[in-house]
Amino acid sequence: MIKRKELQELADIVGEDYFSSEDYMRDLYSSDIAALPGLVNDLLKTKADAIAQPTTTEIVSNLLKFCSTIGIPIVPRGHGTSGYGGALPTRNGLIIEMTRMNEVYSIDKENMTVEVGAGIIWGNLLEVLEDEGLSVAAYPSSAPSSTVGGWVAAGGTGIGSTKYGGIKDQVVDLEVVLPDGSVIRTKTDGQQLSANRKEPVYNYYPGSDAYVWAPTDHDQFSDDVSDLFVDSNGALGIITKVVLKLIPLLNIRPMVASFRSRKLMIHALKDILEATRPFYLHFVTNAFYHMLEEVEQAPETSGHWIILSTYEGTDDEVAGEVEKFHHFVKRHNGTIEPDELANHEWGERFYPMRIKRLGPSLAPSEVYVPLENLEAFLKNIDDHFKGEQFAVEGAITNMGEVAALAWFLDDERRRIPFLLGWYRSLDFIDIGIKNGGRAYSIGMWNVPHSRSYYGKKKLGQMADLKQRMDPKKSVNPNKVFSGPLNLSMRFNLLIMVVASIAVPIVLYLAGLLFPSIMGAYVPWLVPVTVFDFIIAFWLGMCIGYILVEFVNLIPMGFVLSIGGPFMRLFRKIWH
Numbered sequence: 001m002i003k004r005k006e007l008q009e010l011a012d013i014v015g016e017d018y019f020s021s022e023d024y025m026r027d028l029y030s031s032d033i034a035a036l037p038g039l040v041n042d043l044l045k046t047k048a049d050a051i052a053q054p055t056t057t058e059i060v061s062n063l064l065k066f067c068s069t070i071g072i073p074i075v076p077r078g079h080g081t082s083g084y085g086g087a088l089p090t091r092n093g094l095i096i097e098m099t100r101m102n103e104v105y106s107i108d109k110e111n112m113t114v115e116v117g118a119g120i121i122w123g124n125l126l127e128v129l130e131d132e133g134l135s136v137a138a139y140p141s142s143a144p145s146s147t148v149g150g151w152v153a154a155g156g157t158g159i160g161s162t163k164y165g166g167i168k169d170q171v172v173d174l175e176v177v178l179p180d181g182s183v184i185r186t187k188t189d190g191q192q193l194s195a196n197r198k199e200p201v202y203n204y205y206p207g208s209d210a211y212v213w214a215p216t217d218h219d220q221f222s223d224d225v226s227d228l229f230v231d232s233n234g235a236l237g238i239i240t241k242v243v244l245k246l247i248p249l250l251n252i253r254p255m256v257a258s259f260r261s262r263k264l265m266i267h268a269l270k271d272i273l274e275a276t277r278p279f280y281l282h283f284v285t286n287a288f289y290h291m292l293e294e295v296e297q298a299p300e301t302s303g304h305w306i307i308l309s310t311y312e313g314t315d316d317e318v319a320g321e322v323e324k325f326h327h328f329v330k331r332h333n334g335t336i337e338p339d340e341l342a343n344h345e346w347g348e349r350f351y352p353m354r355i356k357r358l359g360p361s362l363a364p365s366e367v368y369v370p371l372e373n374l375e376a377f378l379k380n381i382d383d384h385f386k387g388e389q390f391a392v393e394g395a396i397t398n399m400g401e402v403a404a405l406a407w408f409l410d411d412e413r414r415r416i417p418f419l420l421g422w423y424r425s426l427d428f429i430d431i432g433i434k435n436g437g438r439a440y441s442i443g444m445w446n447v448p449h450s451r452s453y454y455g456k457k458k459l460g461q462m463a464d465l466k467q468r469m470d471p472k473k474s475v476n477p478n479k480v481f482s483g484p485l486n487l488s489m490r491f492n493l494l495i496m497v498v499a500s501i502a503v504p505i506v507l508y509l510a511g512l513l514f515p516s517i518m519g520a521y522v523p524w525l526v527p528v529t530v531f532d533f534i535i536a537f538w539l540g541m542c543i544g545y546i547l548v549e550f551v552n553l554i555p556m557g558f559v560l561s562i563g564g565p566f567m568r569l570f571r572k573i574w575h
Contacts, residue, residue, distance in 0.1 A: 001092060002049040002072055013062045021050040028093050034083035035412040037419035045488050046088055048075065048095040055100045057183060057240045064180030064238065067094060067366060067474060074475050077233035078119065078150025081142040083364040083425075084443025085318050086233040090556075091486050092317040092476040098149055100239060106127050112246040113172050118149025118239045135249045137164035144350050145376055148255030149239045154441050155231025156366075157397045159349060162273075162281045163312065163397045164247070168230045168489055176229055177243035179470035187243075190225035193465060205476040221461065228461060235480040236465055252279065252316045253344035254310045256337040257329040258303035262286075265305035266375050268332040272309055273371065273396055275328060276321045279312035281396040282349070285378065288391035288407075291355040297343060302335035308345050329447045343426040352393060352407070361412040365425035367432030368389065368401045368441035378403065384431060385424065403440060404432060423567035426560065454480075488549070496544030497550070503540030504533050520558065 002010070013020040019186050020026075030047045040046070054060045067074050073093030082089045086228075089095065092338055101117035104125065108114070109132075118127060122136075122143035129135050138160035140151050151158070152174070157166035160372035164170070173187035184192055221228070229236055259265040265283060273281060284292075284306050299306070308328075311321040329336055348354075357360040369377045373396070381392065389409040394402045406428045412418050429446065439449040451459055466473075466481060477483050485494075504527050511518045511526035527533045 002094065004259045006070060006072065006465060007050055007068065010050060010052060010063065011336070011406040013066060014054055014059055018055065021178055021197075027081070029077065029097060030089055032080040032085065032365055034085075036420075037412070037421050038415045039419050041081060041424075043485075043487055043491050044090055045088065045092045045486055048089045049092045050249055051095045051097055053100045057101075057115060057177065060096065060101075060177045060238055061181045061183055061544055062156055062575070063096060063181060063281070064177055064475070068470070068472070070191065071472050073477055074238075076149075076153070076476060077237045077310050078147030078153075079145050079152065081140075081146040082154045082441065082443065083366075084154065084233075084441045085445045086441070086443035086476070086479055087150075088444060089442065090483070095476075096238060098238070098240075098500050100146060102147075106239065107132060107134070109134070109246075114246055115173075115243045118150055118242055119147050120153070120365075121148055122148060122151070127558040129246065130249060133249050134246045136160075136244055137170055137247045138166065139189070140167075141350055141352065150241055152230055152239055153232065153234045154235075154443065156441055157395065158402050159280050159395075161395065161397050163277055163279045165400060168400075169257075170244050171226050171230050171234050171242065172245055173243035174226055174229055176237040176239050178237040179475045183240075186226040187224045190221040190223045190228075191227065193221045205329055218389050228458065228465070229422070231441065232462060233441075233479040234476040236462060236469070237475065248362050248438075250312045251315060251318055252310060252312050252346075253322065254342040255322060255325050256299070256345050257307045257325075258301035258337060259282060259305040259332065259333040259334045260303045262378060263375065264332045264334065265307060268307060268328055268334055269374075269396065270371060271331065272307070272325060272330040273400070274309070276309070276324045276379050278309045278321075278396075280308070280310040280349075281309045281395065283395075284393045285306050285391060288355070288393050291358055291391050295355055295357045297348075299337070299341050301337055301341070306345075307334075308349075310346060322510060345451075349357070352405070355391065355407060355409075357546060358389070358411050359411065361410045361418070362407065363408040363410055363422070363425055364427040365408070366405045367437050368397070368440055369404050369427045369432045369437035370401050371396060371402055371436055373435045373437070374402050374404075377402075377437070380431050380435065381428065384427065388421075388424065389474065390424070392418060394468065399436070400431040400434070404437075407554060419566055420570050423564045426564055427568070430564070442480050444478050444556070444574070445560060447480065448480070448561045450480055450482075450557075478556050483552060484553050485556055487552055492548045492552075496541055499544030500537050500540035504536035508533075509537050 007021050026048050029051045052063060054063060072121040073091040075087060075089050075093060076099045077087040077095050098119035100119060103117045106114040122139045138158050140158040154173060155167060169305045173185055175185055177183050250340050269283060286304040289298055289304040309325055311318045326336055326353055331388050353362060391407050392404060396405040410418055410421050426445060439446045439453050442450055442453055472481055507525050508527050524538050527536045
């Protein structure tokens with residue numbers, strides 16, 4: 001909890017107009033696109049103490065200097081359009097919301113780069129660049145609302161990634177404020193991280209090797225450390241400026257084909273990707289199509305397995321690609337849909353959540369799966385979630401992977417069923433990994449996959465930097481690295497109260513059921529008088545306190561890993 005005096009000092013740093021500790025603001029900014037089960041909110045410290053909206057890098061630096069000195073947890077945030085918990089508080093603290101740093105600082109047409117504030121909305125950036133005859137090579141499907149810095153921090157692929165790769169391939173340089181308040185440019189100041197090297201304090205959870213990341217003592221940083229901060233979920237510092245690659249604004253022509261079966265669609269996807277170079281190659285499954293029908297948003301197509309393939313280039317280049325597209329669709333007994341329908345579907349690329357009306361809640365999950373394993377993956381998903389209401393769509397990347405996105409219908413108002421169904425998002429990822437895939441993003445919920453996601457060397461460098469620059473683990477705690485649970489105060493008190501009531505009752509019943517044993521070995525533990533019950537009550541309180549301290553040391557990654565099977569079992573019993 002941030003003290004009243006500290007709240008005023010934070011307000012003085014950022015400016016009264018850009019700071020709030022009002023309850024409604026704290027609720028508004030303490031969530032992301034994925035609704036959390038009520039019990040999770042009860043268990044963890046998921047509500048921020050205050051929100052700051054800085055307007056300059058200097059203010060961000062001053063905020064981090066102050067917070068690192070006091071030990072205030074910090075959570076950087078864009079617009080919260082990801083669903084992996086990367087923008088959620090886990091120890092209360094201060095949310096630094098970056099959307100007021102939204103300028104286009106420079107457009108360099110000679111080097112084809114643009115420098116922007118991390119808080120600029122992708123849609124706004126695209127409009128500015130379009131006026132200059134330019135565009136970015138890839139942008140997220142949430143472009144109308146998500147920020148540039150948010151996508152850089154979360155990582156991933158999007159529209160244009162079939163041809164140009166994900167956000168990691170678009171970043172040229174970053175300005176980052178480190179946890180101690182120092183500011184670096186990742187393209188040129190990487191050696192500064194080695195020059196300022198201090199002996200790290202090794203205080204990660206000393207448990208299973210699966211949840212510990214040992215820093216790599218002898219790894220030196222190169223001059224360009226941009227890759228270290230892209231998809232780091234703000235755990236290493238706060239991104240304030242981004243330099244992105246640009247491409248000329250070219251003709252875009254979308255094409256839509258529909259198929260009668262999953263097998264035909266997948267074979268067509270493979271041939272289209274091999275023979276053409278789509279700007280964006282996307283598909284929706286028949287379950288997704290039927291949900292669109294229910295909300296009267298489904299296109300009138302001949303089949304219900306749909307491919308959207310978009311081509312970019314000169315008129316002649318696009319015409320050649322379209323001809324090949326026609327050939328492979330016909331080879332697999334697909335139907336080429338009218339241009340009007342294709343243009344409509346291209347226009348709807350930003351709005352996959354239109355099926356939310358069926359919910360009322362919609363829980364997302366995403367995983368990368370090799371294209372060659374897509375058919376087996378979709379079959380496994382159908383078998384595993386049989387009887388569930390869900391839909392899958394996917395986009396093909398330049399690496400030959402499918403970014404498969406699932407939408408699970410649910411109702412967050414039903415606390416127990418929603419909690420028991422929450423595991424499905426994690427199960428979807430686990431099934432993808434079993435089919436040769438990998439996690440899409442880490443955030444908080446995918447922390448158990450950090451090692452396989454980043455690789456040993458990169459994760460070691462990240463751990464090294466985290467240990468040295470943020471020894472108190474104040475900057476976006478529990479993201480990327482598995483920190484302790486830190487249960488909420490009311491849940492800690494609940495454990496202690498339950499223990500203080502349970503212990504006297506258990507001891508009294510033990511005295512009744514096993515009088516000879518209890519009387520012979522521990523007669524002083526059997527409560528008989530009122531005074532005995534009071535002593536047992538305080539003993540229970542002490543046991544509860546010890547239990548609380550132990551539980552709060554358990555790493556969140558461990559809890560997430562073991563929770564899935566139990567959630568699945570309880571859900572089957574509940575149904």
